Amino acid sequence: NFPSMSQTDTAPSAQPKVAIIMGSQSDWPTMKYAAELLDDLSIPYEARIVSAHRTPDRMRNFAMSAREKGFAVIIAGAGGAAHLPGMVAAWTSLPVLGVPVQSAALSGKDSLLSIVQMPAGVPVGTLAIGKAGATNAGLMAASILSLGEPAIRDRLDAWRTARTKSVAEHPSDSE
Amino acid sequence: NFPSMSQTDTAPSAQPKVAIIMGSQSDWPTMKYAAELLDDLSIPYEARIVSAHRTPDRMRNFAMSAREKGFAVIIAGAGGAAHLPGMVAAWTSLPVLGVPVQSAALSGKDSLLSIVQMPAGVPVGTLAIGKAGATNAGLMAASILSLGEPAIRDRLDAWRTARTKSVAEHPSDSE
Amino acid sequence: NFPSMSQTDTAPSAQPKVAIIMGSQSDWPTMKYAAELLDDLSIPYEARIVSAHRTPDRMRNFAMSAREKGFAVIIAGAGGAAHLPGMVAAWTSLPVLGVPVQSAALSGKDSLLSIVQMPAGVPVGTLAIGKAGATNAGLMAASILSLGEPAIRDRLDAWRTARTKSVAEHPSDSE
Amino acid sequence: NFPSMSQTDTAPSAQPKVAIIMGSQSDWPTMKYAAELLDDLSIPYEARIVSAHRTPDRMRNFAMSAREKGFAVIIAGAGGAAHLPGMVAAWTSLPVLGVPVQSAALSGKDSLLSIVQMPAGVPVGTLAIGKAGATNAGLMAASILSLGEPAIRDRLDAWRTARTKSVAEHPSDSE
Amino acid sequence: NFPSMSQTDTAPSAQPKVAIIMGSQSDWPTMKYAAELLDDLSIPYEARIVSAHRTPDRMRNFAMSAREKGFAVIIAGAGGAAHLPGMVAAWTSLPVLGVPVQSAALSGKDSLLSIVQMPAGVPVGTLAIGKAGATNAGLMAASILSLGEPAIRDRLDAWRTARTKSVAEHPSDSE
Amino acid sequence: NFPSMSQTDTAPSAQPKVAIIMGSQSDWPTMKYAAELLDDLSIPYEARIVSAHRTPDRMRNFAMSAREKGFAVIIAGAGGAAHLPGMVAAWTSLPVLGVPVQSAALSGKDSLLSIVQMPAGVPVGTLAIGKAGATNAGLMAASILSLGEPAIRDRLDAWRTARTKSVAEHPSDSE
């Protein structure tokens, strides 16, 4: 069953500017939150499995051709010794956003350090561990795209305003 | 003594698109690596001290007016309970990059968690602790700007190529 | 469904001296332990949702007006990159007590460090992670109020004495 | 050589309302920052060595008689398995502020957890590890006293305003 | 329901030489493993709830009178900011064994550091977090008593030999 | 019920070259993943329980005779204060691979540090915490054996190729 990919829904002919890649199928329950956010903002994206360790050449090919294919931002999620975001950033100068997936034994602390502690020269903009990080990777991609696309900026600001308005004044015992 | 600000050197009339803000003067020895990288790529920037805790209104004013002033990317560095990057991101939808400054007792682990573990809705693209993170924040800002400015992309790719070429084949005992 | 607020029960016209604020509805199952403690001691309070990241202006307005509204102590709970207690303390010189809410991936370790590691100049009195911390924030608020209100001191000391007496001499297999 | 104790300087006959206690002489280079802050705000205090482990009865006597002696706030600093703040809080219902002193092997992480993770029933308002925490314990004591003493509130707010004004606009290379 | 106390079973008139104390009833599911081990070795013990924070005077009285009552070894279990073992050791020169009880948020890491990181002068012999630690506290108490009681040494060595013999040669899929 | 041991299935007379040892039966649900991998590659192995702490002489005898018995690689799994891999490596110069078993309180962080932080002179090649580590220990044993046995190299490379091919191009919502 194929994940929803908004570009086919909202802009059939548009080349997506955002790629969401992940190390394995097991990362999708986390990374789909990035996809949902982009769906909410009507930003086309493509979701792919690209494993740094099991499919290193697929990863290299993806990274080396990402800009010429039209991608502007790459969201990469991985867990444990999470090498995918950093290695993709080694082969492309596009902005790469990293999402540390929560791991079994160490709760994503290994994922976080493996992604964020990149040496000088190859940056990965890292978001929070798990679902919040995936949602925020989507938001940050929108934020980057908004610099060149006023329509995205408008949708992003509307999303933020609606979110602000949705915050209740008082906590409720019934929720 | 005022830090070098390349916009006065290379593009006198240009409004800088990158803001480098930090919580205190003591963060500058770290954050100047972001400035140096931007100098290397001839990207104008403005460096300011904006303390979330000591000057919260200055922070709010900065964040709320950043986009209209012409900034496109905000680099924010702070240490300890580092609230500056996340709070700036609460008041602007511009992309915010966070640099965890190495702290005295906990070596920046507190800075890192305070910056990267943002809740869903308000993203901060977090780089590594310390100098490497500051350099990479500069590179990531360049990467984002390169999407709309081919000249920056060319300089960024040249910087990366030169860096790749500078890697020696063998380690040396004399260094 | 609105949480019980003892001021309406025990002192209808009294302006509560304690504010319990939290970053989101999801913090209420933790923060209600502060409310219950204050209920136990018949200390009026007001419970509000004030999100540092989603409603930063609500937060600022709350903090700036808290003293003139009659609040004496602010209890602030938040999780993850928990900026609420520290940012409130940036806008008010009232005593602010911070409760690190247990987070999903890092069990509140991120919440704790984000709250307690404040830089010199802006203090947050931090309690334990989770429910124990929320209860103790209520107790500490009572302790502070007891300095000026002997009746609270009497109730607080009675609460403590009762608690001491309730400790069984021997462990029981049946509990 | 005896540490400066502002009550003898500024208010000879005043009973200090703040006690600064610490587990050993080796904690004084940290805890003196609490004393200096109180000196700055002209708040009398008394500084004492009270070791939970070496002088447990001194600690108990101190805690049990603190309120009747006229103390309103207790600042307690300790390192490693830091039991002083929590044990003092077990014998008094006065507000107790804890300062985790930076330890040799674990940089104060053990001190922090030993102080902050108190069980429900006995609160310790914990500040940051080390010097920042000691300064902030002084500030929080002032904040608590300010509730009943407008003059302290005025001095505290003036201190905060001066601090805000002292933040430079731009970082300086010469510092 | 009162926990089994082997001294009534095996040596009605014997004063137990081992005390098992714990901070609260909730520690008993862990600490009963110490009791069971002592039951296995027919070593009388007494199990008591002694809370450092809720019943500090009970704790002090217990510790100060422990040696004259005939206790030789004290096993103390506690969780979180676990002060019980160290404070008991402050009032008695009997050997004190500490068991870090697994805590809710930090899995006993806080308990461990609060117990083991005692300053020079007041030792606590610390065992592992949780059930294994409780069992081993019982074994270590037996080991200490065995120095003066050959019968205990014989039972201890027999227990160890039986345990060695019980280790299967190969793992089994059916268990 | 005895675990499958491939040497009886695929090469009845072959002395297995790989030993899989573990500290207790409770480690088998983890360590069987090493066995399954070796089964997949038709590499004979022997699985044994060898407890460093309960059966130290069995451990020593095993380690001292391992090479002469024909073993070439030893896979050792243990949890908590995991001494088995390092102690076996102290008595044999065969390559020893360590698998940190996930522990109850600390999620295998203690196991990992106890295994990997060996002093200079006695190496243990350590794999990841838990099941992934056990599988990889099997793979690394195969990798070592492949240096001298081309057939194993062929099977190992085929296993890796099949694994690469099995990675789907896109994530699926239905899994």
Place this chain on the structure above:
Amino acid sequence: NFPSMSQTDTAPSAQPKVAIIMGSQSDWPTMKYAAELLDDLSIPYEARIVSAHRTPDRMRNFAMSAREKGFAVIIAGAGGAAHLPGMVAAWTSLPVLGVPVQSAALSGKDSLLSIVQMPAGVPVGTLAIGKAGATNAGLMAASILSLGEPAIRDRLDAWRTARTKSVAEHPSDSE
């Protein structure tokens, strides 16, 4: 140069009841604090280097013969993957006290977990990381011996009383 061994000074013919063993010469600057404490209390001891990894048979021989040689308590210090205390405890039912030596990279956190997290069945009474732990191991050995030797108890209690008396009332700026 041979370390002072008090048994030759104070009781030439006495068989020492305490063994201080350590994994390497580099542990002596830590472990000598145990020796000094025993010197202070006139308790004979023997100090030896026994490496679990480099001299495993020496370790086994030491542990197996320790009781018959007349030792009553074993103090074992080691760093990193510190297996010495636990392995000695595997071969003797004498009480074993473990001292985690501060390690280079992880400051003794690895040493601590390797020593304290022993599985049920083989206890090691663990003291603090580093010098405080070594001193306390000496004190705990004295405490154990005091159960059978009133003279040691008297000296131990005198040591503790003197230490209590030595605590100054106030901190001093001149130290």
Place this chain on the structure above:
Amino acid sequence: NFPSMSQTDTAPSAQPKVAIIMGSQSDWPTMKYAAELLDDLSIPYEARIVSAHRTPDRMRNFAMSAREKGFAVIIAGAGGAAHLPGMVAAWTSLPVLGVPVQSAALSGKDSLLSIVQMPAGVPVGTLAIGKAGATNAGLMAASILSLGEPAIRDRLDAWRTARTKSVAEHPSDSE
């Protein structure tokens, strides 16, 4: 200045079977301990700088051709977000040994987790953080080679025996 490479000294025509690779020149002060160990055992090796992030294609070419060039074991050292060992293991089925280099902010904890926490399918045999790990990587390489080369086994066993003999019986104050 070129590091000593023993193959030119001891076996001019021999193709080295061990490769020592590292992410940057700054790793050499750590990794040279692997080289020195191999020198001690007269095992030829080649030392190269191969940066995963700055020279990803050099890394890929190295890994893909390593077996055909005659390498049998690869030792890879890196720090921070240390991707080199795992990525090399993605492109070769040779045994890969990883050395976590001690990093500036996190003391190699990030390096360790980035190397050891590999997902199932791609193993890296990880050694200790820093110099001990580098020495042990050399020893483990020797151990692996010893399976096919009795001369190496003899030299390895002699090295171990000499090391065992070099352990003094007693600690010395003069060292």
